[in-house]
Amino acid sequence: QEEKKQLTLKVEELERKLETTSAQNIEFLQVIAKREESIHQCQLRLEEKTRECSSLARQLEMAIEDAKKQVEQSRERAMSRERAAQSKLLDLETQLSRTKTDLNHLRRSKEDAERRFESRLQDLKDRLEQSESTNRSMQNYVHFLKSSYDNVF
Secondary structure (H helix, E strand, O other), X not given: OHHHHHHHHHHHHHHHHHHHHHHHHHHHHHHHXXXXXXXXXXXXXXXXXXXXXXXXXXXXXXXXXXXXXXXHHHHHHHHHHHHHHHHHHHHHHHHHHHHHHHHHHHHHHHHHHHHHHHHHHHHHHHHHHHHHHHHHHHHHHHHHXXXXXXXXX
16 A cells, blocks of 8 residues: 555656646647747748848839930930031031131132222223323314414414
């Protein structure tokens, strides 16, 4: 009986230990379940953040691509404007050169015309003077003839 009593006490002690261990086991299972739930929630948040990061990375790549296109378009427009400005500058320089050439030609023509005019004017003056001289001579001759006739008659 003593042995039975000791065995019963041992069994009761072992049952208490078993209950305590079972209680601890249940607590551990609850902690593990909470941690697994927490891990699961973290994994869901991680997946969501990963998708969000991927989406943002795609948006960033698209924005960078758009910016590159805009820069290239701006560069092409600037180069086009520069080429147009250079072309216009060349046209204006050509036009200026032609205008200077025309101006020089017109100056030479004017100078030639002035020389011809001066020459013609001088020639006309000489003729006028010669004509006036001839006219005076004729008037003198007529006057002489009148005097002679008056003297004769």
